[in-house]
Amino acid sequence: MVGLHKSEFANPVVNWIDQRLPLFSMMKNEYSSFPTPKNFNYFWNFGALAMINLMIMVATGVFLAMHYTPNTAMAFDSVERIMRDVNYGWLLRYVHMNGASMFFIVVYIHIFRGLYYGSYKNPRELLWMLGVVILLLMMATAFMGYVLPWGQMSYWGATVITNLFSAFPVVGESIVTWLWGGFSVDNATLNRFFSLHYLLPFVIIAVVFLHVIALHITGSNNPLGIEPKGPQDTIPFHPYYTIKDSVGMCVYLTVFAILVFFAPNFLGHPDNYIPANPLATPADVVPEWYFLPYYAILRSVPNKLIGVLMLFGSIGVMFILPWLDTSPVRSARFRPIYRQLIWVFVIDCLVLGYVGAKPPQGSILLIGRVATAYYFLHYLVILPLLGKLERPLPLPESISQPVTRGGGPLPAGAAATPMEKV
Amino acid sequence: MRRPLRLRTVLLHGAAVLLAAALAHPAPAAETAEPVAQSWSFSGPFGGLDLAAAQRGFQIYKEICSNCHSMNQLYYRNLSGIGLSEDQIKAIAASFTVPKGVDDQGQPVEGPALPSSHFHAPFPNPEAARAANNGALPPDLSVIVKAREGGPDYIYGILTGYADPPPDMKMGDGMMYNKQYPGNQIAMPQPLQDGSVTYTDGTPNTLSQEAHDVVTFLTFAANPEMIERKRMGVRIVLFLVMMTGVTYVVKRKIWADLH
Numbered sequence: 001m002v003g004l005h006k007s008e009f010a011n012p013v014v015n016w017i018d019q020r021l022p023l024f025s026m027m028k029n030e031y032s033s034f035p036t037p038k039n040f041n042y043f044w045n046f047g048a049l050a051m052i053n054l055m056i057m058v059a060t061g062v063f064l065a066m067h068y069t070p071n072t073a074m075a076f077d078s079v080e081r082i083m084r085d086v087n088y089g090w091l092l093r094y095v096h097m098n099g100a101s102m103f104f105i106v107v108y109i110h111i112f113r114g115l116y117y118g119s120y121k122n123p124r125e126l127l128w129m130l131g132v133v134i135l136l137l138m139m140a141t142a143f144m145g146y147v148l149p150w151g152q153m154s155y156w157g158a159t160v161i162t163n164l165f166s167a168f169p170v171v172g173e174s175i176v177t178w179l180w181g182g183f184s185v186d187n188a189t190l191n192r193f194f195s196l197h198y199l200l201p202f203v204i205i206a207v208v209f210l211h212v213i214a215l216h217i218t219g220s221n222n223p224l225g226i227e228p229k230g231p232q233d234t235i236p237f238h239p240y241y242t243i244k245d246s247v248g249m250c251v252y253l254t255v256f257a258i259l260v261f262f263a264p265n266f267l268g269h270p271d272n273y274i275p276a277n278p279l280a281t282p283a284d285v286v287p288e289w290y291f292l293p294y295y296a297i298l299r300s301v302p303n304k305l306i307g308v309l310m311l312f313g314s315i316g317v318m319f320i321l322p323w324l325d326t327s328p329v330r331s332a333r334f335r336p337i338y339r340q341l342i343w344v345f346v347i348d349c350l351v352l353g354y355v356g357a358k359p360p361q362g363s364i365l366l367i368g369r370v371a372t373a374y375y376f377l378h379y380l381v382i383l384p385l386l387g388k389l390e391r392p393l394p395l396p397e398s399i400s401q402p403v404t405r406g407g408g409p410l411p412a413g414a415a416a417t418p419m420e421k422v
Numbered sequence: 423m424r425r426p427l428r429l430r431t432v433l434l435h436g437a438a439v440l441l442a443a444a445l446a447h448p449a450p451a452a453e454t455a456e457p458v459a460q461s462w463s464f465s466g467p468f469g470g471l472d473l474a475a476a477q478r479g480f481q482i483y484k485e486i487c488s489n490c491h492s493m494n495q496l497y498y499r500n501l502s503g504i505g506l507s508e509d510q511i512k513a514i515a516a517s518f519t520v521p522k523g524v525d526d527q528g529q530p531v532e533g534p535a536l537p538s539s540h541f542h543a544p545f546p547n548p549e550a551a552r553a554a555n556n557g558a559l560p561p562d563l564s565v566i567v568k569a570r571e572g573g574p575d576y577i578y579g580i581l582t583g584y585a586d587p588p589p590d591m592k593m594g595d596g597m598m599y600n601k602q603y604p605g606n607q608i609a610m611p612q613p614l615q616d617g618s619v620t621y622t623d624g625t626p627n628t629l630s631q632e633a634h635d636v637v638t639f640l641t642f643a644a645n646p647e648m649i650e651r652k653r654m655g656v657r658i659v660l661f662l663v664m665m666t667g668v669t670y671v672v673k674r675k676i677w678a679d680l681h
């Protein structure tokens with residue numbers, strides 16, 4: 001029959017459907033028998049974990065939205081009402097609230113994996129850039145979600161961040177008024193933030209879809225950063241990585257559960273349990289922990305416009321990273337200097353996070369400036385130069401035969417590490 | 423070979439300096455005491471709730487704090503969470519008169535509160551509360567324990583932190599000196615002292631006991647789900663730890679044939 005998909009499933013119903021809509025074939029090809037490098041380490045769990053986390057956010061969010069009231073006079077009380085009177089409402093809310101933190105933990109580790117093993121390099125540039133788009137959308141979603149409970153930090157965080165746009169000359173003020181839907185953060189703002197907070201996760205799902213399509217075109221990178229040379233280098237995704245991802249998922253859920261059940265407010269700010277009050281500014285307006293490094297970058301320069309541009313630039317450099325890093329070698333394992341500098345960069349980001357939580361004065365301000373400068377130095381100067389200066393270690397011939405002898409006048413100790421013991 | 427190594431040394435030094443600078447925490451503009459950790463029945467993953475203390479705490483709230491502070495998120499029915507019986511709750515509620523809508527002439531009606539009524543608030547609006555308190559607004563206490571850094575220890579610190587101001591300190595009009603409060607000047611007159619309430623269960627009514635009890639009640643009020651949450655959490659975490667072990671063993675089995 002012309003036009004029917006060639007399906008070979010034993011179950012007649014499955015086969016009938018698959019011939020007309022080859023969903024089962026797609027799942028089988030893309031997940032079950034998908035040939036995957038055999039040498040993944042546990043860093044390769046985090047993509048799947050992010051996917052699970054996204055589903056948890058949507059599931060809890062939809063139920064929260066059934067009980068939440070987006071009105072400045074009622075929002076705070078409606079969240080408390082969810083916590084007290086909705087059956088397991090406290091669980092929904094604490095899972096959603098800590099789920100946002102878990103999401104950023106997972107995604108930051110996922111990004112670190114990409115940086116360490118050079119997963120952004122040819123041919124995975126678009127895959128990486130789609131990831132950066134997801135990060136941006138997550139940031140927007142989380143920012144607007146944090147406004148919804150209408151506590152002090154909700155209100156003042158929204159005020160400070162939306163006000164950033166006023167830094168742009170000429171149009172700045174109009175942009176801010178447009179964002180607010182009025183002349184201050186108010187009911188109109190809360191309503192549109194709720195609408196967008198409901199919408200954006202579905203945009204994220206769409207971009208995640210593209211991210212996964214791009215992944216299945218190029219295939220996964222791996223800890224050695226070399227492409228599989230043949231079937232001896234790959235294994236089917238199922239059962240090998242389904243079970244390995246399950247191990248990671250159990251650990252992830254354990255950490256998540258410890259937060260939700262024993263320290264649900266540990267990562268939050270107590271001021272957000274004070275109802276929003278436009279007349280009382282909190283002593284220091286601080287964003288959620290996952291925004292602190294960017295906040296430190298923003299506050300490191302006295303000029304607001306430059307601060308805002310640097311804030312956007314800090315994500316912008318991630319976008320063009322595939323072209324900033326000039327080294328042809330992907331994995332940090334074979335880049336003796338990059339392998340150390342990537343940790344310096346991680347420390348730099350942690351320092352920025354620490355600085356972001358403190359008032360920008362005295363030595364904190366100075367440290368923030370140095371750390372901001374280093375952040376951009378890493379992307380804009382070190383990575384372009386390092387690719388040219390650094391002498392990589394000899395690459396293994398293939399994933400199955402990782403130990404190569406000879407290949408360069410290097411001390412014996414510098415040989416490539418053998419394949420990861422999985 | 424040489425050049426990159428030198429580059430690395432320079433950069434690593436830079437990073438080390440950065441880190442050292444970050445760790446050398448500059449002294450904060452400290453004048454307010456850090457909350458001192460107290461021992462609470464509800465602390466830790468296995469912590470429960472000392473119901474007797476919470477009930478004494480409710481007595482203190484009812485007799486003292488509720489003269490100035492509302493607890494708008496609570497209903498009388500919530501008191502079952504601190505172990506009060508239905509009859510006790512009905513009797514407590516009935517002792518308060520609350521607005522009950524309008525009659526068929528459109529006139530506002532008042533009547534005794536029910537278990538389903540909100541806690542009676544001392545003032546009809548924030549303006550009235552300020553007017554009665556020297557311009558200061560007594561905050562709603564429903565979630566106060568979650569709304570302050572340091573939580574129960576901090577509130578305990580406020581209630582027990584009253585003292586004479588240091589001689590060189592200029593106190594504002596109607597302000598009290600308090601060791602715990604940021605800036606040390608609080609508009610709340612000392613609400614508790616030794617013997618402020620009479621306990622019916624023979625517990626000594628010292629200041630620290632009273633503060634301890636009312637904070638236990640306020641912690642319950644802010645987290646009515648706490649007991650259930652922790653009990654559920656212990657089971658779920660144990661289950662997940664077990665699942666992690668099982669899954670890991672299965673993973674080893676599946677992967678064994680690859681080597």
Ligand code: HEM
Binds near residue numbers: 064145
């Ligand atoms: C990308 C996924 C999502 C992220 C990162 C996210 C993040 C957040 C954050 C940080 C909060 C504030 C939590 C608090 O402090 O109370 C929040 C609240 C909320 N979110 Fe989401 N969210 C996501 C998806 C969703 C979805 C899909 C929905 C609805 C369909 C939703 C509905 C809500 C509602 C109703 C609230 C207010 C209740 C509350 O504050 O707990 N969220 N979200």
